[in-house]
Amino acid sequence: xxxxxxxxxxxxxxxxxxxxSEYCNGLKIxxxxxIKAFQNVDEYIESFPSDIQERLVAVRxxxxxxxxxxxxxxxxxxxxxxxxxxxxxxFAAFTKHIGFYATPNGHAAFAKELSSYKxxxxxxxxxxxxxxxxxxxxxxVEFKVKEYNxx
Numbered sequence: 019x020x021x022x023x024x025x026x027x028x029x030x031x032x033x034x035x036x037x038x039s040e041y042c043n044g045l046k047i048x049x050x051x052x053i054k055a056f057q058n059v060d061e062y063i064e065s066f067p068s069d070i071q072e073r074l075v076a077v078r079x080x081x082x083x084x085x086x087x088x089x090x091x092x093x094x095x096x097x098x099x100x101x102x103x104x105x106x107x108x109f110a111a112f113t114k115h116i117g118f119y120a121t122p123n124g125h126a127a128f129a130k131e132l133s134s135y136k137x138x139x140x141x142x143x144x145x146x147x148x149x150x151x152x153x154x155x156x157x158x159v160e161f162k163v164k165e166y167n168x169x
Contacts, residue, residue, distance in 0.1 A: 059090055059097045070111050073150055077109050077116060080152050084159040102166050107159055115143035116150065120158045127161050128154065 056062040088099040096110035108119040136143040
């Protein structure tokens with residue numbers, strides 16, 4: 019069962035990434051209450067058990083191989099990647115899933131492929147009890163990179 023802290027954290031992250039106060043229904047929570055401050059992505063990944071670390075490393079490697087020039091950082095308490103100064107993707111580990119955030123347009127383009135996963139606006143949950151769809155993650159990152167290159 020998803021703990022209340024993880025639920026609030028997930029909801030808060032979605033609200034921040036979407037910058038939509040109507041979607042958040044006035045949620046008022048300080049980020050520092052729910053999210054530990056990590057200095058870098060290595061520290062973030064190392065804070066999880068080894069089986070979760072493997073999944074997080076796989077997502078990280080897929081992003082870095084697909085977009086080597088993306089700048090890696092921690093933003094909103096999770097690994098974040100920027101491309102040409104703009105948010106590319108984020109990801110985070112939760113009790114029962116890996117959250118992946120390619121913002122709303124990154125998800126809309128893959129609606130059919132993502133339909134079997136639980137989703138929120140601009141987020142998708144990849145369950146820990148299923149294989150990670152690395153190829154899909156790569157295609158989503160490629161889509162976002164191409165989108166930024168054509169603007």
